[in-house]
Amino acid sequence: MDYSKQESLFLVQDDDTKSSRSDTSVVNSRKHVIVRKDGKKKNFITAFETNYGNPFVMNAKTNRPYDVRYGSKHEDGLFSVILATGETGQTPITLFYDNPEQYERHFRISLSKEAKHRWYKKQRDYNISRLST
Numbered sequence: 001m002d003y004s005k006q007e008s009l010f011l012v013q014d015d016d017t018k019s020s021r022s023d024t025s026v027v028n029s030r031k032h033v034i035v036r037k038d039g040k041k042k043n044f045i046t047a048f049e050t051n052y053g054n055p056f057v058m059n060a061k062t063n064r065p066y067d068v069r070y071g072s073k074h075e076d077g078l079f080s081v082i083l084a085t086g087e088t089g090q091t092p093i094t095l096f097y098d099n100p101e102q103y104e105r106h107f108r109i110s111l112s113k114e115a116k117h118r119w120y121k122k123q124r125d126y127n128i129s130r131l132s133t
Contacts, residue, residue, distance in 0.1 A: 030053070031047075031048055032047050032087075032088045033046050034047060035087075036087075038108075043108060045106065047083070047088075048060050049093035049094060050096055051070075051094070054070065055069055057070050066096065077126050077130075078096045078097065079097040079103055079119055081096075081097070081103060099119075
């Protein structure tokens with residue numbers, strides 16, 4: 001069984017090497033280090049994606065699980081971003097945050113007021129529908 005695709009707590013030994021020592025490393029297939037240039041300065045952003053390997057949505061900045069199942073309607077209570085820039089490989093990744101401001105701080109960007117307004121309206125509607133059921 002290939003444990004390299006599993007949760008970050010597994011240690012994977014590289015048995016293919018012919019050296020006298022075995023290398024071990026912690027592998028987390030959900031962790032991505034994104035390099036963005038700001039002029040001459042490089043910014044390194046560590047982001048944790050949510051994927052089908054874990055049934056719960058994970059916070060992209062803190063890597064902590066939310067009490068929300070991935071793919072459920074309860075994702076509407078969180079701010080999500082699909083990163084399809086090619087910086088993480090060919091497959092786009094999904095990132096979840098508490099709110100748009102957490103995403104802005106994490107990626108050091110600014111979203112438009114309209115985008116934030118749409119999300120807060122969507123979250124308000126979600127909270128109202130959740131209370132009425």
